[in-house]
Structure formats: C-alpha cells, structure tokens
Amino acid sequence: MKEKRTSPYHHGNLKEALLQTALEIIDAQGLDAITLRDLTQRLGTSRTAVYRHFANKEALILGVIEKGYEQLNLLFTPIFQDRTHSVAERFETMGRAYLDFAIEHPNLYRLLFGEKFRQEREEICDYKDETQATGLYALIGLLLEAQEEGIIAKVNPIVQAAMVWASIHGLASLLIDGHLMMSDNMEAIYEYSIEVLLKGLR
Amino acid sequence: MKEKRTSPYHHGNLKEALLQTALEIIDAQGLDAITLRDLTQRLGTSRTAVYRHFANKEALILGVIEKGYEQLNLLFTPIFQDRTHSVAERFETMGRAYLDFAIEHPNLYRLLFGEKFRQEREEICDYKDETQATGLYALIGLLLEAQEEGIIAKVNPIVQAAMVWASIHGLASLLIDGHLMMSDNMEAIYEYSIEVLLKGLR
DNA sequence: GGTTTTATGTTGACAATGTTAACATTTAAT
DNA sequence: ATTAAATGTTAACATTGTCAACATAAAACC
Numbered sequence: 001m002k003e004k005r006t007s008p009y010h011h012g013n014l015k016e017a018l019l020q021t022a023l024e025i026i027d028a029q030g031l032d033a034i035t036l037r038d039l040t041q042r043l044g045t046s047r048t049a050v051y052r053h054f055a056n057k058e059a060l061i062l063g064v065i066e067k068g069y070e071q072l073n074l075l076f077t078p079i080f081q082d083r084t085h086s087v088a089e090r091f092e093t094m095g096r097a098y099l100d101f102a103i104e105h106p107n108l109y110r111l112l113f114g115e116k117f118r119q120e121r122e123e124i125c126d127y128k129d130e131t132q133a134t135g136l137y138a139l140i141g142l143l144l145e146a147q148e149e150g151i152i153a154k155v156n157p158i159v160q161a162a163m164v165w166a167s168i169h170g171l172a173s174l175l176i177d178g179h180l181m182m183s184d185n186m187e188a189i190y191e192y193s194i195e196v197l198l199k200g201l202r
Numbered sequence: 203m204k205e206k207r208t209s210p211y212h213h214g215n216l217k218e219a220l221l222q223t224a225l226e227i228i229d230a231q232g233l234d235a236i237t238l239r240d241l242t243q244r245l246g247t248s249r250t251a252v253y254r255h256f257a258n259k260e261a262l263i264l265g266v267i268e269k270g271y272e273q274l275n276l277l278f279t280p281i282f283q284d285r286t287h288s289v290a291e292r293f294e295t296m297g298r299a300y301l302d303f304a305i306e307h308p309n310l311y312r313l314l315f316g317e318k319f320r321q322e323r324e325e326i327c328d329y330k331d332e333t334q335a336t337g338l339y340a341l342i343g344l345l346l347e348a349q350e351e352g353i354i355a356k357v358n359p360i361v362q363a364a365m366v367w368a369s370i371h372g373l374a375s376l377l378i379d380g381h382l383m384m385s386d387n388m389e390a391i392y393e394y395s396i397e398v399l400l401k402g403l404r
Numbered sequence: 405g406g407t408t409t410t411a412t413g414t415t416g417a418c419a420a421t422g423t424t425a426a427c428a429t430t431t432a433a434t
Numbered sequence: 435a436t437t438a439a440a441t442g443t444t445a446a447c448a449t450t451g452t453c454a455a456c457a458t459a460a461a462a463c464c
Contacts, residue, residue, distance in 0.1 A: 046443050118380035162382055163395045170372025178320035193365045200402025248414050
C-alpha cells in the first residue's frame with residue numbers, strides 16, 4: 001500500500017503513457033493517423049493492452065481530449081491573471097495566444113474544438129466544463145472588466161464572448177485548414193480583427 | 203453517337219450517380235460514415251466499380267467537394283445579385299444564408315470548409331477558385347460597395363472580407379460542432395455579431 | 405459484317421485496423 | 435499460502451480500401 005491507488009506494476013502506469021503518447025501522435029499527425037497498433041507498439045506492449053484501461057479507441061481519444069483541455073487551461077490561465085496590463089492589451093494578448101496555439105498545434109486544436117464525439121464529450125464537460133477549459137469563462141470575465149471601464153457596451157457578456165470567440169476561432173480554423181490564401185497577410189488580418197472587434201463592441 | 207460524350211451503357215452514367223449518392227451519404231451521415239461498399243451497394247454495382255471512374259476513394263471525395271462548391275455557388279449567387287435591397291440588408295441576408303446552410307448541412311459544410319485533403323483540393327481550385335465558389339469573391343464586392351457608400355472604412359477589402367468571413371464561419375463552426383452551449387440564444391448572437399461587425403468596420 | 409480496341413463492371417484476394425474471446429501472469433486481498 | 439483481481443498476451447474475426455485477373459459491352463476500324 002505504498003502507492004495511493006492504481007499503483008503500476010507491469011509497465012508503470014500504462015494508462016497515463018497511453019494518453020500521453022496518443023496525444024503526441026495526434027498532435028504530430030492528426031486524429032486520423034492514430035492507430036492502436038502503432039500506439040501500443042511505441043510503448044512496447046501488445047495491441048490489445050489498451051482495452052485494460054479504456055473501453056475502446058473512442059474512450060482513449062476522449063481521455064486525450066480531456067488531457068488537451070487541461071493543457072490548454074494551463075497555458076491560458078497565466079495570461080488572464082496578468083493584471084499588469086490594460087484590459088485592451090490583455091484582450092489582444094489573449095487572442096494572439098489562442099491563435100498561436102492553433103497554429104503550433106493544429107491537429108490538437110481541431111481535436112479540442114472540432115466535431116468528433118460531441119455527444120460523448122458532454123460526459124467530460126459535466127465535471128470539467130469546457131467553458132472553463134476553453135478560456136471562454138476567463139473571456140467573459142475580461143469582457144465584464146471592459147464593461148466596467150466603459151470600453152465596451154454593457155450587453156450580455158455571454159453573447160459578447162460567443163461573438164468574440166467565434167471571430168478568433170473562425171480565423172484560426174480558416175487559417176490552419178488552408179482556406180485563407182494569404183497567410184502572409186495573417187498578422188494584418190489579426191490586428192484588423194482585434195481593431196474591428198474592440199470598435200464594434202463599444 | 204446520339205449522346206454527346208461519355209454515353210452510358212451499363213448503369214447510365216455511373217460516375218455522376220456515384221458523386222450524387224456520395225454527396226447525399228456524406229450530407230446525411232458525415233464524411234467518416236461513407237464506405238465504398240455501402241455506396242456501390244446502393245447503386246447496385248459491385249464494390250470496385252468506383253475504380254473505373256475515380257483513382258481511389260479520395261479522388262471521389264474530391265469530386266464531391268467540387269460538386270458541393272458548385273451547389274453552394276448556385277445557392278449564394280442570387281442573393282448577391284439582388285439589388286433591390288440596401289448593402290447593409292444584403293450583408294445581413296448573406297450571413298444568415300451562410301449560417302442556414304451550415305445548420306441545414308453541417309456535414310457538407312465541414313467537408314467544404316474543413317481540413318481534409320487541403321493539398322489535393324488545390325488542384326480543384328486552380329480552375330474553379332474556392333474564393334469564387336465560397337462567395338468570398340462576392341463578399342469582397344459587397345464590401346467595396348459599402349466602402350463607396352461610406353458605410354465602412356476604406357481599408358483593403360480582402361482583409362475586411364477575411365475578417366468578416368472568419369467571424370461568420372467561426373459562429374457556424376462552433377454552433378454545428380456543439381461548442382456553443384446556448385443554441386437558443388443563437389438568433390441573438392447572430393444579430394449582435396452583424397451589429398458589431400458593421401459598427402467595427404466603420 | 406466481323407474483328408479489334410477501349411471502356412466499364414465483376415470476382416477473388418490481401419493488408420490494415422478495431423475488436424472480442426480465451427489464456428497467462430503479476431499484484432493485491434484474505 | 436491461497437484466492438481474487440488487475441493487467442497483459444495471443445489468436446481470430448469483421449470491416450474496409452485496394453489491386454490483379456477476368457468478363458462483357460460499346461465503340462472503332464477494316
């Protein structure tokens with residue numbers, strides 16, 4: 001009883017290793033590229049070892065999604081908590097960090113904000129609300145701050161947050177999915193977007 | 203020589219039937235749901251009949267994508283050509299039509315504006331530019347009109363169009379992929395988005 | 405018209421993949 | 435020490451995309 005619980009023995013917490021490696025594979029090659037055989041081979045176990053820790057492939061992916069949300073949360077939280085900058089500055093920094101994440105981890109971004117397993121995802125969101133993990137929660141807080149400062153109109157902040165998130169998410173999606181044939185203009189487009197948003201929200 | 207070309211004989215233009223049925227399957231059940239065996243079975247042919255008309259499954263899907271763009275074009279063109287309404291009105295109508303299409307055909311929308319086959323897609327876009335099929339081309343025209351009327355600022359319309367498209371695309375994506383936990387508020391969010399955009403673009 | 409060539413369709417087979425069942429082994433519980 | 439539970443392995447199967455070999459209908463050619 002030296003370990004708290006689920007103490008490893010054969011592989012040394014294979015479950016966590018599966019999640020981590022799966023996340024790395026997906027991040028590098030995309031969701032469709034992952035196969036249980038490849039995954040288990042990398043870890044030196046047999047193909048079906050997965051089934052001792054996950055019901056099936058889908059359950060594993062859901063675990064990766066949850067893990068991804070956690071990582072994203074870890075990445076965004078410090079940005080929001082930085083009170084040394086103005087609301088407008090934080091607004092811009094936030095959007096840029098979001099875009100950067102999408103650009104640096106397009107496959108992971110698609111997994112987290114894509115369509116796959118919408119139904120099943122809800123089980124995760126029950127106790128770890130996507131709203132929070134996404135940063136949408138923090139965005140709402142930021143918008144409320146901006147409302148107090150009189151920078152933007154006092155409208156339902158949830159509606160505002162949805163609109164802002166959609167704008168940045170749309171930009172990220174179109175970019176990483178190759179639908180904006182002007183990646184060189186990206187910086188200009190982003191800055192203009194922030195400008196339009198801040199002006200339009202007034 | 204009664205038929206112009208590619209006159210059918212066995213199945214009666216199987217190629218077109220494959221594209222049409224494939225599109226219907228994808229529209230109804232999504233890209234991942236389509237299998238060549240199911241597809242061919244519906245048409246009463248054998249599994250490998252596809253390979254007489256397409257190099258492989260991917261080539262077939264690319265054909266469906268092209269067909270989808272055409273349909274989308276047919277849907278959007280009349281809206282843009284309607285000069286009986288003001289620029290602002292057409293702007294709003296356009297966005298709504300775009301959103302409606304995404305909501306009514308989420309699987310098709312994901313296929314047309316998703317990540318799959320980005321590389322290979324470019325071959326299609328050579329002679330049938332996505333920019334045109336998307337309606338982005340028409341959007342730029344609308345924005346130029348708005349600029350002339352002094353409704354919005356005279357900025358690079360391509361940048362403006364990217365920003366606007368991203369906003370609406372983001373809204374559509376988040377909605378159909380189940381990331382906006384307020385589908386009831388959708389109408390309010392959309393109207394507010396148009397409001398913010400028109401105000402911000404000034 | 406008859407022959408050849410081409411276009412189109414079919415059958416059988418194979419590799420990759422997710423999955424299950426049966427068996428094996430290591431750790432934990434009693 | 436024995437039993438039970440957890441974890442891992444092997445063999446096998448169904449599904450799917452794909453290819454090779456074969457079959458047939460249409461078109462082309464003389």
